[in-house]
Amino acid sequence: MGFGSYDESEQQQRTRNADDVEAVNVHxxxxxxxxxxxxxxxTDExxxxxxxxxxxxxSD
Incomplete structure (x- = not known):
């Protein structure tokens, strides 16, 4: 492979199982x-x- 070339199989959209992803609960x-x-x-002081x-x- 030369500079700038790529494997088209790497460009296919990958699907993810939502059950495998851990979400962050901000609350x-x-x-x-x-x-x-x-x-x-x-208050003035x-x-x-x-x-x-x-x-x-x-000043730092």
Whole structure:
């Protein structure tokens, strides 16, 4: 076989048995709970801290 040639039998459409394929269940570990936390910092202080963290990341 030269460059660019191929075996036509490789180009035939292959069928798959759906029972042989394992699917991924993206909802297997869904969680419908709540999350909360308490902080002594005000919203402005938290936003300021977030801004400084973003500045640190961009300087790397």
């Amino acid at each position: 297997e570990n869904d969680h419908d709970g709540q999350m909360s936390f308490e902080s002594d910092l005000s 938290l936003v300021s801290k977030l801004g400084s963290m973003k500045d640190d990341e961009s």
